[in-house]
Each structure stands twice: as C-alpha cells, then as structure tokens.
Amino acid sequence: MIAIDWGTSSFRAYRLAGDGAVIERRATGRGILTVEAGGFPAVLDAAIGDWAAAGERRVVLGGMVGSRQGWVEAPYVDCPAGAPEIAAAMLRLDWQSALGVEAWLAPGLVCRGEGGVPDVMRGEEVQILGALGMLANRSGLVCLPGTHSKWARVRDGWIESFATHMTGEVFAVLRHHSILGRLMPDGDAAISDERWFAAGLRRAAEPGGLLHHLFGVRARGLMGEIPAEGLADYLSGILIGHELSNAPRQPDGSDPADPIYVAGSAELSARYLFALQLTGRPAVPLDPDAAAAGLFSLAAHLEGERIP
Amino acid sequence: MIAIDWGTSSFRAYRLAGDGAVIERRATGRGILTVEAGGFPAVLDAAIGDWAAAGERRVVLGGMVGSRQGWVEAPYVDCPAGAPEIAAAMLRLDWQSALGVEAWLAPGLVCRGEGGVPDVMRGEEVQILGALGMLANRSGLVCLPGTHSKWARVRDGWIESFATHMTGEVFAVLRHHSILGRLMPDGDAAISDERWFAAGLRRAAEPGGLLHHLFGVRARGLMGEIPAEGLADYLSGILIGHELSNAPRQPDGSDPADPIYVAGSAELSARYLFALQLTGRPAVPLDPDAAAAGLFSLAAHLEGERIP
Numbered sequence: 123m124i125a126i127d128w129g130t131s132s133f134r135a136y137r138l139a140g141d142g143a144v145i146e147r148r149a150t151g152r153g154i155l156t157v158e159a160g161g162f163p164a165v166l167d168a169a170i171g172d173w174a175a176a177g178e179r180r181v182v183l184g185g186m187v188g189s190r191q192g193w194v195e196a197p198y199v200d201c202p203a204g205a206p207e208i209a210a211a212m213l214r215l216d217w218q219s220a221l222g223v224e225a226w227l228a229p230g231l232v233c234r235g236e237g238g239v240p241d242v243m244r245g246e247e248v249q250i251l252g253a254l255g256m257l258a259n260r261s262g263l264v265c266l267p268g269t270h271s272k273w274a275r276v277r278d279g280w281i282e283s284f285a286t287h288m289t290g291e292v293f294a295v296l297r298h299h300s301i302l303g304r305l306m307p308d309g310d311a312a313i314s315d316e317r318w319f320a321a322g323l324r325r326a327a328e329p330g331g332l333l334h335h336l337f338g339v340r341a342r343g344l345m346g347e348i349p350a351e352g353l354a355d356y357l358s359g360i361l362i363g364h365e366l367s368n369a370p371r372q373p374d375g376s377d378p379a380d381p382i383y384v385a386g387s388a389e390l391s392a393r394y395l396f397a398l399q400l401t402g403r404p405a406v407p408l409d410p411d412a413a414a415a416g417l418f419s420l421a422a423h424l425e426g427e428r429i430p
Numbered sequence: 431m432i433a434i435d436w437g438t439s440s441f442r443a444y445r446l447a448g449d450g451a452v453i454e455r456r457a458t459g460r461g462i463l464t465v466e467a468g469g470f471p472a473v474l475d476a477a478i479g480d481w482a483a484a485g486e487r488r489v490v491l492g493g494m495v496g497s498r499q500g501w502v503e504a505p506y507v508d509c510p511a512g513a514p515e516i517a518a519a520m521l522r523l524d525w526q527s528a529l530g531v532e533a534w535l536a537p538g539l540v541c542r543g544e545g546g547v548p549d550v551m552r553g554e555e556v557q558i559l560g561a562l563g564m565l566a567n568r569s570g571l572v573c574l575p576g577t578h579s580k581w582a583r584v585r586d587g588w589i590e591s592f593a594t595h596m597t598g599e600v601f602a603v604l605r606h607h608s609i610l611g612r613l614m615p616d617g618d619a620a621i622s623d624e625r626w627f628a629a630g631l632r633r634a635a636e637p638g639g640l641l642h643h644l645f646g647v648r649a650r651g652l653m654g655e656i657p658a659e660g661l662a663d664y665l666s667g668i669l670i671g672h673e674l675s676n677a678p679r680q681p682d683g684s685d686p687a688d689p690i691y692v693a694g695s696a697e698l699s700a701r702y703l704f705a706l707q708l709t710g711r712p713a714v715p716l717d718p719d720a721a722a723a724g725l726f727s728l729a730a731h732l733e734g735e736r737i738p
Contacts, residue, residue, distance in 0.1 A: 232653070237636045240649045270645060286649070287641040288608075295603040300596075328545045331676025332640045333595040333669065337578060341548045341594070344498075345540070361641065368639025 123180040124170050124223070125417035128187035129245055130155055130269075133165070136414035137173050144414055146173075154185075154192050162193040163217055166225070174221035182417040182424075184228035185245030188213075193227065198242060201233035204280040205251050205416075209423030228420055233283045241286050245413070246272045249385050252415030253408045254279050258380055263372045264408070267386040267394045269294070271365060275373045282373065287365040290390075293358055302336065305343040306353045316396065318352035322359020323366075323397055332364045362397050381406045431488045432478050432531070433725035436495035437553055438463055438577070441473075444722035445481050452722055454481075462493075462500045470501040471525055474533070482529035490725040490732075492536040493553030496521075501535065506550055509541035512588040513559050513724075517731030536728055541591045549594050553721070554580045557693050560723030561716045562587050566688055571680045572716070575670075575694040575702045577602070581677045590681065595673040598698075601666055610644065613651040614661045624704065626660035630667020631674075631705055640672045670705050689714045 127134040131153035137146040152165050170181065188196035199211045208228060215225040230244035246266045254260045260279040266272040269291045274284035297303045325335050339357045342348045348356055372380060382398055384391050385408035398405035409415070435442040439461035445454040460473050478489065496504035507519045516536060523533040538552030554574045562568045568587040574580040577599045582592035605611045633643050647665050650656045656664055680688060690706055692699050693716035706713035717723070 232649075235642075236638050237633065239633065239636075239646045240653045240655065241645065242649050242652060271641075285638065285642050286645040287639070288644045289641050291608050292600075292604075292641060292644070295607045296600075299603045299607045300599055325545065325547065328547075329676070330544050330593065331595070331672055333579075333597050333600060333673050334543075334593050334676060336596045336600070337549065337594040338543075338547045341540075341550050344550060345548045347548065364639055365641050368637070368642060 123182060123418070123421055124173055124178050125414045125421075126166070126170075126181060126183040126187070127185050127245065127248070127413035127417070128183055128192070129153055129185045133169065134413065135169055135173075136411065136417075137170075137178065138414060138418055142415060142418040144411055147411070147414075154187055154189070162187065163219065167219065167221060170223075171221060174219075174223050179223055180421065181223050181225040182212075182228065182421045183225060184248040184413060184417050184420075188227045188229060189244055196227045196229040198230045198232035201231055201284070202277075202280045202282045203231055203247075205419050206423055208247060208251070209420045212420065212424065226421070226424060228417065231281060231284070235283065235285055241284060243272050243274075243284060243286065246274070246284075247281060248416030248420065249408075249412040250274055250276060250281055250416065251419050252412035252417070253383065253385055254419075255415075256406075256408055257383060258377070261373065261376065262380050262383055263370065263376075264383045264385065265369070265394060265405075267362075267384065267390040273369045275370055277373050283370070285370050287369065289361050289365045293361050296336065296357065297354060302339050302353070302357060305340065305350055307350050315352050315355050318348060318355040319359040319393070319396070320400060321348075322356040322361075323363040323400055324359075325356075326360050326363025326367060332360070335360045335364075358393065359397070362393060366394075366397055366401065366403075379404065383408050385410070385412055431490060431726070431729055432481055432486050433722045433729075434474070434478075434489060434491040434495070435493050435553060435556070435721035435725070436491055436500070437461055437493045441477065442721065443477055443481075444719065444725075445478075445486065446722060446726055450723060450726040452719055455719070455722070462495055462497070470495065471527065475527065475529060478531075479529060482527075482531050487531055488729065489531050489533040490520075490536065490729045491533060492556040492721065492725050492728075496535045496537060497552055504535045504537040506538045506540035509539055509592070510585075510588045510590045511539055511555075513727050514731055516555060516559070517728045520728065520732065534729070534732060536725065539589060539592070543591065543593055549592060551580050551582075551592060551594065554582070554592075555589060556724030556728065557716075557720040558582055558584060558589055558724065559727050560720035560725070561691065561693055562727075563723075564714075564716055565691060566685070569681065569684065570688050570691055571678065571684075572691045572693065573677070573702060573713075575692065575698045579673060583678055583681045585681055591678070593678050595677065597669050597673045601669050604644065604665065605662060610647050610661070610665060613648065613658055615658050623660050623663050626656060626663040627667040627701070627704070628708060629656075630664040630669075631671040631708055632667075633664075634668050634671025634675060640668070643668045643672075666701065667705070670701060674702075674705055674709065674711075687712065691716050693718070693720055 381404040689712040
C-alpha cells in the first residue's frame with residue numbers, strides 16, 4: 123500500500139510492504155497550500171504513478187489534506203479515539219484514478235479541554251498511532267512539536283485528550299513581523315547557542331508572564347546583554363519554556379519514570395529534548411516515519427471492516 | 431513653549447502657555463518611522479514654524495525621537511527617577527534652527543525587573559510625570575496600554591519600576607500574519623462585541639497558558655462556537671487578560687482602594703477599564719494630554735538648573 127502524510131507545507135509518501143515496512147519514501151514541497159482547489163488528484167497521480175504502475179492499489183492519506191482547505195473535508199472524530207474509531211470515520215475518495223488505485227482519507231480528532239474549549243488535530247493522530255509500539259504499555263504523554271505543537275495523553279492505544287500550543291507559529295510571526303526580529307540577523311532556526319536557548323528557558327520559569335518576557339528579548343538586545351546572534355535562541359527558549367510549563371502532564375496513574383515521547387523534525391525534537399532534559403523530565407525521541415506506520419495500522423482496520 | 435510627543439507612528443505637538451495650559455494642539459502621521467535619517471529638523475520646522483514665528487523659543491521633545499532610530503539617541507536614565515533626574519539627563523539638540531528655537535530631548539528610562547532583566551520605556555515617562563497631579567499622593571500603579579503596554583509603580587512622584595507587556599504588538603502580528611487572522615473579517619479593533627472580549631478575559635484565567643489559549647481562537651472558530659466577527663475580540667480578551675493577570679501590583683503599602691490609573695487612546699483605555707472593572711479592580715482614566723504636562727514639568731527643571 124501507499125501511505126501519504128500530506129500537511130500544510132509538506133507532502134511525504136511511503137511505499138509499504140505487506141508487513142508495514144517502508145520500501146521507499148519520497149517527499150516534495152507540495153503541501154496543501156500549494157495545491158489549487160481540484161488539483162489534488164493530479165498532484166497525487168504525479169507523485170505515486172510509478173508505484174501504482176508497479177502494482178500498488180491502495181492509498182491511505184492523513185493530515186491537512188482532509189481539512190476544509192484540502193482535497194475534501196473529513197469531519198473530526200471525538201476523543202477518546204483509537205485506530206478502530208479513526209478508521210471507521212475514514213472517507214473513501216470519490217475519485218476515478220487513471221492509476222486504478224483506491225484512496226482513503228483519515229479524519230482529524232477533536233477533544234474538549236479545560237473550560238470545555240475545543241481543540242483539534244489533523245495528521246498528528248496518525249503519527250501517534252504509528253508510535254504506539256514504542257510507548258510503554260501503549261500509554262504515555264506524546265509531544266509533537268511544530269508550528270502548532272500537540273501534547274497528547276495516550277492510554278492503552280487510545281488518544282484520550284490533547285492540547286495544542288501555537289509555539290512555532292508565534293515564534294515565526296514574532297521573528298519575521300515584530301520589532302523583536304529587527305535586532306536579529308537573518309539565518310536559520312537551528313540552535314546556534316545553547317546558552318541563550320537555556321537562558322530563555324530559565325526566563326520562562328520566572329514571574330511576569332509571556333507577554334512581558336517577550337519584551338525582554340528586545341530590552342536585553344538593546345542593552346547589549348545578548349548578542350544579536352543569540353536573540354532568536356533566547357526567544358525560542360522563552361516560548362518553548364512557557365509551552366513546557368503549561369503542557370499537559372502524564373496521564374493519572376502513569377509511572378513517574380515514564381519518559382515524554384517526542385516526535386518531530388530532527389531540529390525541533392533536539393530543542394525539545396534539550397529543554398525537557400534541562401528541567402529534569404525524561405524524554406525520548408520517536409521514529410520520524412511514525413506517520414507511515416499509523417496510516418498502515420488504519421489500513422489494517424479498513425481491511426477487516428470495510429472492504430468486502 | 432512647545433511640547434512634542436514624537437513616537438514611532440505618531441507626532442503630537444502642543445503649544446503651552448506660561449502656566450502649562452494647552453493653547454493649541456496638532457497631530458500628524460509623521461512618526462519617526464516615516465522620517466529618514468537627517469530629516470527630523472525639517473519635519474519639526476514644518477510642524478511648528480508658525481508657533482515659532484509667533485514667538486515661541488523653546489521646544490521640548492519626548493518619545494522615540496530620542497531612540498537610536500530617532501533624531502539622536504538620548505541614553506536611558508536608571509529608575510527610580512523623577513522629573514529632576516530625567517530633566518538632568520536631557521540633551522540640548524545641536525541644531526541651528528532657522529526658526530531661532532532651542533530644542534531639548536528627553537531621555538528614556540531603564541529599570542531592572544525580576545531576574546535582573548532590563549526593561550525600557552521612551553515617552554511613557556513624560557505621560558506619567560504629566561499625570562502625577564491626578565494620582566493620590568503622587569503615587570500609584572499606572573497602566574499605559576498600547577503596542578507595548580507599560581505598567582509603572584510610582585511613589586511620591588518617582589517612577590520606581592515598570593514592566594512592559596507586548597500585548598498590542600502580539601495582537602497585531604497574530605491578527606495580520608498568523609493563521610488566527612484567516613478566520614477573522616477585516617475591520618477595526620474597536621470592541622464590537624463585549625461578550626466575546628469578556629469570554630477571552632475569562633479564558634485567560636483558566637489553566638493551559640497563553641500559547642494554548644491562542645490556538646483555542648482557531649478551534650472555537652472552526653467549530654462555529656464563536657462567529658467570525660467575534661474572534662478578534664476574543665483574541666484581544668485573551669491577550670489583555672494574560673497581561674492583567676501578570677502585571678505588577680500596587681506598590682507595597684498603598685491603599686487597596688487606590689485605583690489603577692489608565693492612560694492611553696480612548697479605544698484602548700476603554701478596553702482596559704472594562705477588563706479591570708470585570709475583575710473587580712478599580713480603575714480610572716488619565717488625561718490624554720498628560721505628555722504635554724510632563725514635558726512642561728521637565729522644562730521647569732531645565733529653567734531652574736540648566737539655563738543661565
């Protein structure tokens with residue numbers, strides 16, 4: 123089968139063997155924001171045509187491709203939910219592919235947090251399902267850092283609840299559109315100086331609140347206390363520090379020695395693992411191909427229940 | 431004399447009588463960001479030429495015009511500081527005006543907050559000095575909402591300490607550059623629906639942290655719980671609520687019945703007064719022309735100490 127993790131700004135395709143092993147992987151920049159309405163089938167055909175020609179007949183898609191801005195909207199499934207509940211809500215795409223494949227679209231999840239306020243995810247749920255085998259007792263706290271970081275509490279293979287923090291996007295808009303970015307040199311977001319990242323993490327633990335701590339990035343820059351090259355790291359540390367101190371805790375009754383499971387890009391995961399380590403919370407990285415494994419597990423449920 | 435409150439995006443000029451009363455006021459859009467290096471004298475000449483021709487000989491300027499991006503940088507003065515300390519650090523501009531006026535530039539203030547992190551202000555200090563007469567015992571907590579909201583603790587006419595919250599700028603970048611703005615209709619920032627502003631204030635008091643609460647703006651919009659027209663108010667309420675719950679408290683030993691003094695634009699002050707009222711904290715608005723009175727009080731110190 124073919125698994126597609128199709129997000130806002132990325133497209134990742136996996137060709138999987140009958141046991142779920144990855145035979146081949148490819149990635150393009152054709153995130154859904156680059157695709158015009160009606161253009162999704164053509165992008166998919168172009169991306170996996172050779173795999174279909176080689177005999178693959180089923181495609182399972184997850185991520186923002188199932189959002190209102192995607193191919194077609196797959197309604198959210200309520201938490202708690204595991205692979206069976208998510209698979210039961212998958213949509214079969216009404217699509218006459220020249221390739222002769224059938225395509226299934228995974229839904230997102232919705233949960234109700236503190237105060238009854240809703241939270242949503244699309245795409246992270248398949249990463250979590252794919253990582254279940256790495257979690258002790260298929261349970262634990264999973265952190266998926268990113269533009270919109272997700273923190274999910276998982277028990278016995280079920281995603282019980284989750285919370286989103288807009289950390290990555292707030293960093294990006296402040297870096298590129300606020301006065302804080304003016305003192306920073308251009309450059310990538312990799313940790314250039316752990317010292318200033320750590321200083322930001324420590325700052326986040328002090329009183330004053332995030333909106334006050336943010337201004338300190340400017341003030342310390344103006345006063346020459348932090349060099350221009352360190353300001354983005356300091357800002358990143360402040361934001362991630364605030365995320366970590368407000369993120370959900372381990373599920374009740376879990377072993378305090380259980381690690382926090384971190385699944386994200388190599389660079390972001392490194393930042394979060396460093397930050398968690400600094401605050402004395404054990405953390406381990408998850409397989410970056412977890413999305414493929416999650417889509418494979420959803421397909422298995424389709425096999426059992428939906429396909430004659 | 432002539433008092434100029436020259437900020438990042440605004441220019442306000444006041445012609446003052448010998449007792450400090452405002453004879454005439456005018457405002458232009460010539461904030462310092464619109465002025466090229468070297469262009470400040472010409473902008474000033476154009477703005478107040480007729481007043482100089484009518485006999486005014488002294489101009490006192492405050493605000494971002496004294497920053498690195500302004501006319502010339504006037505170094506920060508350490509807190510605590512009152513009018514005498516600020517006046518003693520004013521710069522006389524080396525400027526041969528065709529108008530025959532002399533011009534003095536007010537410095538900004540720097541203080542050290544929690545953890546020794548510096549904070550800075552430029553322009554708000556003259557507003558505070560100008561409002562001292564309205565404060566009980568020339569003491570109290572002054573809130574100056576804006577792009578960078580300032581909270582200052584004042585005692586016996588001295589600005590003891592202050593803290594900046596980036597509330598206004600964070601609102602603007604999220605509104606215009608993040609995914610949160612996509613669900614919002616275009617329009618101004620006036621309170622269109624107090625209900626959603628109040629809902630945001632209440633949300634800020636719940637657990638989860640600001641970065642999580644921000645994502646709730648999107649999730650509640652997606653779920654149809656808040657109409658598109660209410661989302662900017664809800665976001666504003668979340669941000670101002672977080673600011674209020676983390677802002678400095680009244681100075682030690684002050685009367686708990688003392689109000690919080692709020693000095694800002696009419697629209698922003700209304701938002702903050704509403705929010706403070708909702709949380710049961712007494713608050714009163716200050717004179718919007720306080721900057722002119724503050725610059726007048728600085729000029730009085732110049733008279734006594736610096737001018738032969």
